Amino acid sequence: MSQAREAALVVDLDGTLVHTDLLIESAFVLVRERPHKLICLPGWLRRGKAAVKDEIAARAALDVAHLPYNRELLDFLTAEKQRGRRIVLATAANQRYAHQVAAHLELFDDVLASDAHTNLSGEHKLAAIRELLGDVPFDYAADHDDDRAIWAAARETILVGAKPSTDRWATSETHVSRRIEREPSGVRTWIKAMRLYQWSKNMLIFVPLLASHELLDGKTLLAAVLAFIAYGALASSVYLLNDLVDLSDDRRHPNKRHRPFASGTLPVAHGVMAIPVLLLIAALIAAFLPPVFGAVLALYYLMTLAYSMGLKRMALVDVLTLAALYTLRVIAGGAATGIPLSFWLLALSMSLFLSLAMAKRCAELILVEAGQTSGGGRGYAASDIDALRSLGTAAGYASVVVLALYINSPDITSHYRHPILIWLLCPVVLYWISRIWLKTLRREMTDDPIVFAARDTGSRICIVLGAAIAIAAAL
Structure with missing residues (x-):
C-alpha cells in the first residue's frame, strides 16, 4: 500500500x-x-x-x-x-x-x-x-x-x-x-449583501420636500440627504441581520440562495461585525439632525427587528407592518427637514404602500404555487393569492380616491396655482397601480415593488409624467 x-x-x-x-x-x-x-x-x-x-x-x-x-x-x-x-x-x-x-x-x-x-x-x-x-x-x-x-x-x-x-x-x-482557494469577498459582494440598490426605497424621504415644493432649498435638501444616508446605513444593518437570521430559508429559495451569506461567499462572522458599524454610522448622522428624526429612526429599527423576528410570519400583520415601514420613510423626511406632513399625504402613503406590500407578498406566493419555493413560513398558502390580489388592488385604488379628495379640498390651493391639472395624476397613478399588479400576476415582480419601479421603464415614464403634471400645476 x-x-x-x-x-x-x-x-x-x-x-x-x-x-x-x-x-x-x-x-x-x-x-x-x-x-x-x-x-x-x-x-x-x-x-x-x-x-x-x-x-x-x-x-x-x-x-x-x-x-x-x-x-x-x-x-x-x-x-x-x-x-x-x-x-x-x-x-x-x-x-x-x-x-x-x-x-x-x-x-x-x-x-x-x-x-x-x-x-x-x-x-x-x-x-x-x-x-x-x-x-x-x-x-x-x-x-x-x-x-x-x-x-x-x-x-x-x-x-x-x-x-x-x-x-x-x-x-x-x-x-x-x-x-x-476561496473566492475573496470584495466590494461587490458587500454591495450585494448591504443591498445598496434597496436604498432607492429611501428616496421616499424626499417626498415631503417635493410635496411642499422645497426641494431646491439648500439647507432643507442637505438635511434630507443626511437622513437618506442614515436610513440607508440603518436599513443595510437590518438587511445583514435579516439574512443571518433567515439563512436556512434563503438557501431553499431559488433566488435568495445566491445571497452572499447564504451561498457562503461572505463569512457570517464578517456580517456580525458589520452590523454594529452600520448602526454607529446611522446614529452619528442622526445626531446632526432634529431629535424627532432620531426617534423615527429608532422606531423604524425596532419595527424592522420585530418584522424580521416574527411579524413577517403573521398573515396580514406582515403587510400592514411593511406599509407602515414605507410610510415611516416619508415621516422621517418630514422629521429631518422640519416640514409638517399633511393628512392627505399620510393617507395616500398608507393606502398606496399597503397595496405595494401585498403585491410583494403575492409575488412570493406565486412562486410557492409554482413549486419554486417553500414559502419560508410566511403565514400564507398559495390559495391566498386571490384574496391578496383583491385586497391589494382595492388598497391601491383607494389611494387614487384619496388623491381625488385632496384635489377637491381647499388645501390644494396653497401649493398649486392650477389645481385642476392635478386631476391628470389620477389616471397616471391608476395605470401605475394596475401595471404593478399585472407584472406581479405575470411573475415579473422579482423584487421589492419600489425597487422594481426604479428599474421599470413604464414606472419611470409614470414618474416623469407625474412630475411634469405637478410642475405645470404649480406654475
Missing part, C-alpha cells in the same frame, strides 16, 4: 468543508426560533464555550443538507474515499451538527467534535486525532490559525481558503501539498 493510501485524511468543518461558521448560524437560529432562551446565555458562558455550543445545538436545528459546502474540497474527498482512504471529520463544532453533516455526506469513517465539556480545537483536537489514529500518519485540511499545532503534526498540509499570513506560515513550517 502506498504512503498516500496509508495516511488518513483529517478534515475541519467550519470555514473548510463548509463556507460558514455553525456556531454563529445556530445562534441566529436560536434568536429566531427561541429568543427567550437568550436569558440563559450568561449561565452557559460561565460554563465555557463547549457548554454554549452544546446548549445551542440542543435547541437550534440546522438544515445541513443546504449548507454552503466547499464543492472543490468535496470532489477531492470523494475521490480519496473512492481510493479507499480513511477520512476523519475533526471539528470544534458541536457533535450533533458534526454527525448530521457526516450522515448527510456519507464520506467520513470517523467523527471527532466538541461535546458539552470539551471544545475540540487546537491542542484538544490534536490529542483527539492522535488518540483515534495512534501511529497512523495523517494529512490535515483546514483554514484557520487555530489549526497550526495540527498542521505541524500532520504529514501534509491542505490549505482551504487560508489567509495570506496563514499560508506563509504553513509554507515555511509544514509541507503544503494542496491549496483550495
Whole structure:
C-alpha cells in the first residue's frame, strides 16, 4: 500500500468543508426560533464555550443538507474515499451538527467534535486525532490559525481558503501539498449583501420636500440627504441581520440562495461585525439632525427587528407592518427637514404602500404555487393569492380616491396655482397601480415593488409624467 493510501485524511468543518461558521448560524437560529432562551446565555458562558455550543445545538436545528459546502474540497474527498482512504471529520463544532453533516455526506469513517465539556480545537483536537489514529500518519485540511499545532503534526498540509499570513506560515513550517482557494469577498459582494440598490426605497424621504415644493432649498435638501444616508446605513444593518437570521430559508429559495451569506461567499462572522458599524454610522448622522428624526429612526429599527423576528410570519400583520415601514420613510423626511406632513399625504402613503406590500407578498406566493419555493413560513398558502390580489388592488385604488379628495379640498390651493391639472395624476397613478399588479400576476415582480419601479421603464415614464403634471400645476 502506498504512503498516500496509508495516511488518513483529517478534515475541519467550519470555514473548510463548509463556507460558514455553525456556531454563529445556530445562534441566529436560536434568536429566531427561541429568543427567550437568550436569558440563559450568561449561565452557559460561565460554563465555557463547549457548554454554549452544546446548549445551542440542543435547541437550534440546522438544515445541513443546504449548507454552503466547499464543492472543490468535496470532489477531492470523494475521490480519496473512492481510493479507499480513511477520512476523519475533526471539528470544534458541536457533535450533533458534526454527525448530521457526516450522515448527510456519507464520506467520513470517523467523527471527532466538541461535546458539552470539551471544545475540540487546537491542542484538544490534536490529542483527539492522535488518540483515534495512534501511529497512523495523517494529512490535515483546514483554514484557520487555530489549526497550526495540527498542521505541524500532520504529514501534509491542505490549505482551504487560508489567509495570506496563514499560508506563509504553513509554507515555511509544514509541507503544503494542496491549496483550495476561496473566492475573496470584495466590494461587490458587500454591495450585494448591504443591498445598496434597496436604498432607492429611501428616496421616499424626499417626498415631503417635493410635496411642499422645497426641494431646491439648500439647507432643507442637505438635511434630507443626511437622513437618506442614515436610513440607508440603518436599513443595510437590518438587511445583514435579516439574512443571518433567515439563512436556512434563503438557501431553499431559488433566488435568495445566491445571497452572499447564504451561498457562503461572505463569512457570517464578517456580517456580525458589520452590523454594529452600520448602526454607529446611522446614529452619528442622526445626531446632526432634529431629535424627532432620531426617534423615527429608532422606531423604524425596532419595527424592522420585530418584522424580521416574527411579524413577517403573521398573515396580514406582515403587510400592514411593511406599509407602515414605507410610510415611516416619508415621516422621517418630514422629521429631518422640519416640514409638517399633511393628512392627505399620510393617507395616500398608507393606502398606496399597503397595496405595494401585498403585491410583494403575492409575488412570493406565486412562486410557492409554482413549486419554486417553500414559502419560508410566511403565514400564507398559495390559495391566498386571490384574496391578496383583491385586497391589494382595492388598497391601491383607494389611494387614487384619496388623491381625488385632496384635489377637491381647499388645501390644494396653497401649493398649486392650477389645481385642476392635478386631476391628470389620477389616471397616471391608476395605470401605475394596475401595471404593478399585472407584472406581479405575470411573475415579473422579482423584487421589492419600489425597487422594481426604479428599474421599470413604464414606472419611470409614470414618474416623469407625474412630475411634469405637478410642475405645470404649480406654475
